[in-house]
Amino acid sequence: MSWRRYLVALPPYAWLALFFLVPFLIVLKISLADQAMGIPPYTPLLADGTLHASGANYQFLASDSLYARAYLNSIWFAASATLGCLLIGYPLAYAIVRAPSRWRNALLLLVILPFWTSFLIRVYAWIGLLKSNGFINNVLIDIGLVHTPLTLLNNSFSVYVGLIYSYLPYMVLPLYAALEKLDPALLEAAADLGCRPSRAFWRVTVPLSMPGIVAGALLVFIPMCGEFVIPDLLGGPSTLMIGHVLWDEFFTNRDWPLAAAVAVAMLVLLVLPMVFLRRYLTGEERA
Amino acid sequence: MSTAHLIIEGVVKRFPDAAAAAVDGVTLEIGAGEFFALLGPSGCGKTTLLRMLAGFERPDRGRILIDGQDMAAVPPYARPTNMMFQSYALFPHMTVAENVAFGLKQDKRPRAEIAERVKAMLDLVKLAPLAGRKPGQLSGGEKQRVALARALVKEPKLLLLDEPLTALDRKLREETRFEIVRIQQRVGITFMLVTHDQEEAMSMASRIAVMERGKIAQVGPPADVYERPANRFVAGFLGAINLFAARVARSESGVVHLQSDEAGASLSVMHAKALTPGTAVTVAVRPEKLLLGSTANPAWPNALSGAVRGLAYRGEASDVEIELASGKLMRATIANADPQARAALALGQRIFLGWRREAGVVLES
Numbered sequence: 001m002s003w004r005r006y007l008v009a010l011p012p013y014a015w016l017a018l019f020f021l022v023p024f025l026i027v028l029k030i031s032l033a034d035q036a037m038g039i040p041p042y043t044p045l046l047a048d049g050t051l052h053a054s055g056a057n058y059q060f061l062a063s064d065s066l067y068a069r070a071y072l073n074s075i076w077f078a079a080s081a082t083l084g085c086l087l088i089g090y091p092l093a094y095a096i097v098r099a100p101s102r103w104r105n106a107l108l109l110l111v112i113l114p115f116w117t118s119f120l121i122r123v124y125a126w127i128g129l130l131k132s133n134g135f136i137n138n139v140l141i142d143i144g145l146v147h148t149p150l151t152l153l154n155n156s157f158s159v160y161v162g163l164i165y166s167y168l169p170y171m172v173l174p175l176y177a178a179l180e181k182l183d184p185a186l187l188e189a190a191a192d193l194g195c196r197p198s199r200a201f202w203r204v205t206v207p208l209s210m211p212g213i214v215a216g217a218l219l220v221f222i223p224m225c226g227e228f229v230i231p232d233l234l235g236g237p238s239t240l241m242i243g244h245v246l247w248d249e250f251f252t253n254r255d256w257p258l259a260a261a262v263a264v265a266m267l268v269l270l271v272l273p274m275v276f277l278r279r280y281l282t283g284e285e286r287a
Numbered sequence: 288m289s290t291a292h293l294i295i296e297g298v299v300k301r302f303p304d305a306a307a308a309a310v311d312g313v314t315l316e317i318g319a320g321e322f323f324a325l326l327g328p329s330g331c332g333k334t335t336l337l338r339m340l341a342g343f344e345r346p347d348r349g350r351i352l353i354d355g356q357d358m359a360a361v362p363p364y365a366r367p368t369n370m371m372f373q374s375y376a377l378f379p380h381m382t383v384a385e386n387v388a389f390g391l392k393q394d395k396r397p398r399a400e401i402a403e404r405v406k407a408m409l410d411l412v413k414l415a416p417l418a419g420r421k422p423g424q425l426s427g428g429e430k431q432r433v434a435l436a437r438a439l440v441k442e443p444k445l446l447l448l449d450e451p452l453t454a455l456d457r458k459l460r461e462e463t464r465f466e467i468v469r470i471q472q473r474v475g476i477t478f479m480l481v482t483h484d485q486e487e488a489m490s491m492a493s494r495i496a497v498m499e500r501g502k503i504a505q506v507g508p509p510a511d512v513y514e515r516p517a518n519r520f521v522a523g524f525l526g527a528i529n530l531f532a533a534r535v536a537r538s539e540s541g542v543v544h545l546q547s548d549e550a551g552a553s554l555s556v557m558h559a560k561a562l563t564p565g566t567a568v569t570v571a572v573r574p575e576k577l578l579l580g581s582t583a584n585p586a587w588p589n590a591l592s593g594a595v596r597g598l599a600y601r602g603e604a605s606d607v608e609i610e611l612a613s614g615k616l617m618r619a620t621i622a623n624a625d626p627q628a629r630a631a632l633a634l635g636q637r638i639f640l641g642w643r644r645e646a647g648v649v650l651e652s
Contacts, residue, residue, distance in 0.1 A: 185374050189370075189372060191363040191364045192370045193364075195364055208378075
């Protein structure tokens, strides 16, 4: 009986093995090689029957502070933008859950409506809004709030705007799912026991929506760390993120092994906090 | 005059989109320490009334006073009431002890006092060994007791119980009735129970109010309401009953004599009020008050006869369905203490039945 169950699980795992694990191993292999002229532009791992693996690329990553700064920058941007998504997304998800039931589906649809338009076009649209002679500056000057255009583009502000705007739906949906499950009787019980609504929010609503908070935060934090398009289009010299470093190593320097090492290091940096969070979450459930 | 502990005065509540008022002019006075039950079918407004006492709904009209204090402007978190929810509404992320301590923490009681009171309460509901568990790890009966402990620990002036036993299985439900009554007597807090189960209301409460379509149909001690229902609705809701359409023949010294075509006989029933001859009324008699015999008994003031159409053995008692000459079906309940009485009955058999004058009730409406 149970082999059938494995049979059902086989195709997705085979898919993941083929298109995630194998490419990762290839990247890992490249990261241990040296740059070389030719196609492919790196030295083979096995040559003349001996293993040619070196950690030189990783040593280089550790020695040049540019990489450490890019990593930290990425994590800082991603973490701050995740917090921004949470601060905007939580009230939004809460309002949708509390809306009259006939409105709820329409409101949810509005959250995912931006997906109908290409992500790239939406990021370009922000350039039009934020540039010095763009829509926002024009309006601010017209109403006399400012006299010279504000610098809204190619700085960390525009990167945050782009990150939070683009990833907000991925935060709202898991939060909605978690808040929707919350039994309204629990808030009534809290009130009945002498708890003011503002306190009940922190004592009951937030702890019980924690799975949604964690899921939403992971869902936006991880891709934000590796984000390339948004900092590339909206960012400037001060917003160097690891995705951009990776791109440069790969396409500009054609240093595939170093680019591969950057990618592997990023993955390790991201997997560690996830393992930690997973342990926290399953621990919660078990307790 | 009013020394009553809880006063509900002309309370009306109408929900938008609803044709009729959910609660339509309810007035009740409940004394301190009473165990009071609101009984009625679903949708009769009993839960809405309870929720107004807790402060979750606001009355459109009327007043609610607890110990003389008008509750209109008092939000739920400031009311001297606590509620035990039908779904229990236990906080799933807190342990049993944390759930019970929640209300005391809101009042900022000293830590030592909280620990002591939580422990005493868990002892009272016999849950001390489970203090560290989370609600997800408890059985239905255990959750029910946590909910009771959590609502009681703040020693409210009024404890509201919303269908507290509905989620339990039958055996546990019957045991728990006694336990809740025992706890109520011990703590001396006024209990207000809402239920659709007439047995639950009658066995636990010292007084019950039967509600129908937002209005109070009758208030009184369980035996009064059961034995002397005010109308057909109350009579039928509190248990099985036989009803006969009848016409008053004459009234004399506390006894009404009636003629009933449905019963195919003249009936006589004790009734304090004299009734005008010719008035159409309903005579009601409970199945367990019927006397059965294989021969007519001239001593019975109300004597009918019919044929046994159905027999149902229920353990402690048996139900007998009897068809009268008019085609009317009656139900009689006989105790199974005497096995011969039941053995003497057979399907299709001709049977004589009767009841005493004080066993019947005349319903004027």
